[in-house]
Amino acid sequence: MHWRNRAFVAAALVYGLLGGALALWWLSGSAPLTFNLPRIHGHLMTLGFVAMMIYGVGLHVLPRFSGRPLSSERLANLQFYLANAGLLLMIPGWAGGGPLWLHIGGGLAWLAMGLFAYNIVTTVRHYGPGG
Ligand code: HEM
């Protein structure tokens, strides 16, 4: 398995555990109300746990299912850095830092999704008879 796909899966598990712990902190009633903790939890779970798991598993299995190598390993590596930087930059935005963090982090997270979409489409698309 490519190191990047393994790292995506590991990051997903870390984000999932962290997101769950934040939700439990929120439920305990002792979390500071200046933080939008539910939204941080929601995105650690959806963009962190779910999306990163899909990225890691998808980049590993979809080329194998289609019988072709991944269209670009370099773009997938870039996607890994953008997805993680994006999510991590969004968190201060919901922790009282203001919307600029969300715009920058959200933009990077979205670019990562775009790279994933491009890479997967160019890998699994029909290449004519036999492929
Ligand atoms: C460890 C298990 C989990 C616990 C204890 C938990 C708990 C919570 C709590 C307490 C809230 C806030 C509710 C409120 O607004 O008062 C919440 C919101 C939310 N949770 Fe979870 N949750 C868990 C797992 C998940 C998972 C697996 C996902 C998605 C894959 C998820 C997605 C969301 C979303 C999207 C919100 C709404 C966030 C928002 O309002 O911005 N949660 N959860």
Ligand code: HEM
């Ligand atoms: C590029 C990726 C994403 C960006 C930039 C982003 C950004 C945001 C922002 C800025 C908000 C707050 C909106 C407000 O202030 O009312 C929000 C809310 C939310 N997002 Fe995301 N998000 C992304 C991906 C996702 C994904 C993948 C999911 C679920 C699969 C998700 C689920 C939600 C939910 C449930 C809310 C709360 C809606 C509400 O209760 O008002 N987001 N997102």
